[in-house]
Each structure stands twice: as C-alpha cells, then as structure tokens.
Amino acid sequence: MQNHTLTPLEVPQRQIRAVYDDTTIRVYQAYSDAVADAALAKGTFVSPPFKMERMTWIKPSFLWMMYRAGWGFKDEGQKRILAIDITREGFEWALAHGCLSHADNTMSKEEWEAKKNASPVRIQWDPERDLFLQPLAHRAIQIGLSKKAVDLYVHQWIQRITDVTPLAHEIYALTQDGQVDEATARQPLETPYILQS
Template sequence: MKLKLKQYKVQLKDWPQAGHHIMAQFDDEKIIVYQSYRKDIGEFAVKNQYFGGEFSLERMTWIKPNFLWMMYRNGWGTKEGQECVLSIHLKMSSFKRYLENAVYSSFNEELGVSREEWQNQVKESSVRLQWDPDHDPFGNKLERRAIQIGLRNDFIKSFAKEDIVLIENISDFVWEQHQFVLNKDLDKLIIPEEKPLLFDNGNLNKKLRLNETYN
C-alpha cells in the first residue's frame, strides 16, 4: 500500500476545525482520492489499473479526497455495493482541471451569478462540486466542510484511464481500522496522512471558497 499513514489523534491536533478545506494526501504531482464499489468493479480496476468492465461511463462518478468523509459515506466499507474501497492516485494536473471546470451542485447567492445563469452552467458543465459537512471516525458531523467532485462525459472518460497513476484496494486496511472505531479505541486508529490543500492560483482558491488560514 503506497499511502502514507499517521495516527488519527496526532493529525487531529493540526487540522482546521471549521471552514472549507480540501483535506487530502498530495504532493506536486498527484493527489489521493477515494471511491467505493462492489467487488467486481473494484477488482477489475485494481487488476487493470483503469476503470472498465461493469464501471459505467454513462453516469456521474464522485471522487472524494478526504478519507474519513469517504468512511462516513461508505460506512467503513460495510454498505452494500461499497465493500471494495479504492485509493486512487490521481494526477494533480487532472484534479485541478476538474475543479477549474466545476460548477456548484446547488445555487448560492454568493456565487455571484443569477439562478438562471447558474442553471445554464449546470446544464453545460460535466463537473459538479459540492461541500458537505465533514465527519469524525464515528460519523458525527463537524463544523469543517469536505469537498466531493462529480464527473461525467469526457471528464469521466479521462478520469477512468488517462488521469490515473495508481489504483489500490485498501479494503483490508479499512476493515482493520474500523475495528478500532467499533471498540472506541481512537488511540490506535491510523489513517492516511492528510493536510489542507491550497492552490497557487488565487482565483481557483476563491472560486472554491477555500479558507487560507485556520486554527
């Protein structure tokens, strides 16, 4: 497993407690995002190092760079059809391209456009962006917001193959760490090392409403 790991409680001390933050494991070349699938889709992706087989290119797929938010969504890999948990090492250039082309999933007056303009943007865009409450290991809602990105059309096609550096099945790791959560023993919980991501593009940070300071 190529993920860098660190104790949850150690990381917690350095994490922002509120605001809009892309919590992720990344470097200049790549970023880790997570998805969960049923076993046949996940095993095909790991074996072939791209998404194909029963994976649908016709419906929107959502990627999540925040590990604990993925665990909230898939119930630590226990929800039906989400048993195979994948860490996807994605080209950073592709991730930025998604966000540069993204349109918010829901209308907000702070976006600076009318509802009609926003509706037209949604129709034309193939990338969705939304912020949701982040969650702790037990699934409790936090003040901090977590990002997820939806891809379709040409973007899902490039994501499925060209944009991927590595696909890993981390289902066993997720199961092991879930045992500590079930036993309420967070002192032993280890998760991927994450920190807030900011881009060197101020306009992109502003579009994403990213908080540049915290704590």
C-alpha cells in the first residue's frame, strides 16, 4: 500500500484513488437491509433481491459514497454501506470496456453514441467530497456496470463484502461533534491507483 497522501493542490482533476492491495481494490455501494443481508450471508449479491438487469454503480471513493447515501441516513434503499473488495483484473476490465456517461470533445456525438451502445460499462467523474460532503475541485470516479459486466462482478470479481455502516455512522458523529481530526483518522486511506497493465 502507498502511504503518501496528496494535498488538494497536488491532486489531478481526474484520478482514481482507492483502498487497494496487490490483488483487490475496494469499492462501495449502498443498499437496503434485504440486499445487504443477503449479500453478506452469501459473500456476493443475490438475485433477488439484487437486480441483475439494472445498472449497478460502484465507487472507490468512501466520501463520495457518503455523499450519495447521506452517511446511510438518506433513505431505506441506501441505509447499509457495503465495502466490496473486487479483483484488480475485474476493475481494470471495467475501465477498459467503459464509455463516458457524457460525450466529451475527444469524439463526435455519433462515435460516442455507438461506443456507449456497445459498452457494458459507464464511466462518470463527479466532484470529490470532503468530510462535510462539500464538493472539491478534483473528481472521483463512478463506474456503472450493466449486462455482461454485472454478471462478471457478481460471479467472478467480488472477493469479500464488509458492512461499513457502523464506521460511516461513527465518522459522521465525529464530524457533527466537531472532531475533525478524529473523523479524518477514521477514514479509509485512499491512495492513487496504479494500473497493473
């Protein structure tokens, strides 16, 4: 694991930062009790209640997940925060087979539409969040999996699922009490991700 934490001024606008080791990378998702309990019992997602036919978004950024799920307090469908360790090969397969969610200036709209329709993965870059869930200047990646990618995710990539809802609630409580240093220390240490290939 890398130990150097970049200061905000050093962070590139688009950079994948994550908890990872030689074989796995951690991503986050938030679900209802039914989906979370079934996944924790089985070690992967179980359909039903998990919907294989829907696009499922994975996020390496803990704080972006907290923003999306409101620390697990936003709604019943996102009350359980799961940390999912997946193979780095799977993660990098998703990156290699992804298409940006929105067209940019690197290709025509027609080229982007064709790529989007052919791709089972969407890539989206959204403003990273701080401990108070305020937007930062740099971005965090979200990866949307559909079709073949969801099947690979559920049946091959997932190595371990951990319920980190108590951790989320603890960090949130510390921020509410003004204990910013303590809250920062409890955060998962995310470092710049280095591609294997």
